[in-house]
Amino acid sequence: MSTEHSSGRAASRDAGDTGSERRAELLAIAADLFAARGVRATTVREIAESAGILPGSLYHHFDSKNAMVDEILREFLDHQRRSYDEVLREAADARTTIAELVRRSFRGMHRYRAAVAIFQNEANHLAGIERFDHLRQASRDFERVWKRVLADGRRTGAFRADLNITLAYRFIRDGVWTAVHWYNPRGRLTINAIAEQYIAILCEGIAAPERQ
Amino acid sequence: MSTEHSSGRAASRDAGDTGSERRAELLAIAADLFAARGVRATTVREIAESAGILPGSLYHHFDSKNAMVDEILREFLDHQRRSYDEVLREAADARTTIAELVRRSFRGMHRYRAAVAIFQNEANHLAGIERFDHLRQASRDFERVWKRVLADGRRTGAFRADLNITLAYRFIRDGVWTAVHWYNPRGRLTINAIAEQYIAILCEGIAAPERQ
Amino acid sequence: MSTEHSSGRAASRDAGDTGSERRAELLAIAADLFAARGVRATTVREIAESAGILPGSLYHHFDSKNAMVDEILREFLDHQRRSYDEVLREAADARTTIAELVRRSFRGMHRYRAAVAIFQNEANHLAGIERFDHLRQASRDFERVWKRVLADGRRTGAFRADLNITLAYRFIRDGVWTAVHWYNPRGRLTINAIAEQYIAILCEGIAAPERQ
Amino acid sequence: MSTEHSSGRAASRDAGDTGSERRAELLAIAADLFAARGVRATTVREIAESAGILPGSLYHHFDSKNAMVDEILREFLDHQRRSYDEVLREAADARTTIAELVRRSFRGMHRYRAAVAIFQNEANHLAGIERFDHLRQASRDFERVWKRVLADGRRTGAFRADLNITLAYRFIRDGVWTAVHWYNPRGRLTINAIAEQYIAILCEGIAAPERQ
DNA sequence: TATGAATGAGGTTTCATTCAT
């Protein structure tokens, strides 16, 4: 084990206090900065300044900058995992399920926008740090969900027989999650509109149906 | 915005030296590191070390670290712009054209893999620096090409009438370019295979066609 | 030299509170940490944590970290001074007196182990701080006691005529007090055993007496 | 393995360059400060200031502050080990050997004064850091040398039969090495004078021989 | 008495860059 673990030094950082209001505030501020500028490019000075405190004061609440990143990401990942699992338990047909997965991805993106942006931008780089090992597991968990539904759909004839499951999964994943780069919660395009359009393209393609 | 102007010293290199072999070598080494670890996270020391020289020596070839990034990106962007323009000049039907754009995107990704990764990962962050203003222009150029073809296709009935051009463009762009994160030139999935599968999904959708 | 004066606030504690039980407990905890890790290396957070309170709470009992160190050292130094003085008042021959000084040093080390360790490790560094000026005086007091006995013994013929008083004093002092680094109160070697062996070596040497 | 290892990042720090003149200068400056104020209490800023450079510049020569400490200590320890081993190879009687060990200890103290002071003051605290694991081995090596000679002497009758080898060793070690705290190379007491007086006390004791 | 949030100074280290040789 390397140095990248929460040492639980101060009472204020022990399990119970994880939910303090000030903490949540600071975390939200940090998340927005991380999302906008990148984790490395965001300095603790900037976070502190945005929060109106001094850099050292951040360390009363968090063990390190990476500990903040970690907490931000975990909250999103836990939520998203639960959300996907719910869909699987509802056991609809493959096409309905895929559509619902897309919808829930966009809803997660809406609710945890900063976290999604961080995850999307930096998962690769962060994964080199021991503390962020769990990111890889989360990615694998997500992958398993999508691929299972795609494979089911192909087997039952809901999806094309020549569908390459891996490539389809990657196309969807990348297309959907990368939307966080341009999605604007206060823009004209709502989460629902985007999701439904993506689902349409994904399922039916952009080509017009042949006239019969 | 910082002040990122090429200093006077650069003049001595702008003409002849730009094409030196050593330069290209160094640039390739740097590009791979930038792509793998991120621009900020890659130190000039690491680049120098990979090249077997000392950090100071890099400055005989390039004005700065960002100058290297700039050169790496420009090469790719110029190529890609020309490649897209060629497609437009060939004036096929919309669907053929879209397919060809996808193919040429993947070919660009194959040839300028590191540059694409850098562009994909860091264009947003770099765009804040004066020297990288041109990235935004390049993005706009690409966008114009894709949207024109999509709009043409919708007008001529090749594409669905209810297609949201902007969203379709973004979905394609994100899905295609983000593939650089996992594309492995020595893997089993060739550029061609990926491109054709993506084109199929994109045009026809993943859903099996209704039996008539 | 820093300004280390007890602030006005301390007045409220100087009389009655000095003897509180909680204080003594906290002081003992701090002393052990200071001894084990060094004064500088021990943080008030660690002390507080060991005591089960928060760092800020320590300041209800003590003015500062150095005030704790000071109190710990003073208790030992006052005791040791009194103990040495008693020996001098008993007025035995030089050799008996030296032996008794050694014994009482070890007894002091046993009773004020942490304080002795701190004194031994850090007197030099602490002496640069105004508040710890008295350490130098204590050292001088101790030195005077030992040297007087050694000089008496040399004059009366109890000790060798070629004895260098200063060097002998230093050898004894260093050899004896440094034992605090390895002395283990729960180990097999008792304070008495160590003292008697040291007295033997000191007085008779390690060499076997010449056969006559 | 933790983070405390030389990473050999820069060419200037690779094996060969270990002997540069500037390095040695800087190391000597640092050693004196470490010895005088303690390792923790000495800041890299102070070292740099003493050397007339900026703090960051130190990192051109050394990987870290602890790397400097390590190098300082290793040089002394390697020397002292070799020096002790030479004595053992000369195979004189136990008393002569012990005397020679004392002499060589003082000579080592003279030549590597700062290193000895650091070793004496901080070996215990440093040993908690992985990088300084070897300190414990060095201590054990030294202990083995002294104890072997003491045991030999007791067996052959050169030393008292009731000598406690462990305690005798510790007394000598502590008495001798702690002298570094007050030894002044420009003072009146030469290394030789101190060594001979210590040898006399150690072997014959401070008590005057009984008249025969 | 105790808490928890904050301070402010200072710590070690990193790193792009410069420049005399």
Place this chain on the structure above:
DNA sequence: CATGAATGAAACCTCATTCAT
């Protein structure tokens, strides 16, 4: 072309201490 020493700014983090509650 390359080196190696140095710069200077800025990074993350630590910690004794304060103080309103």
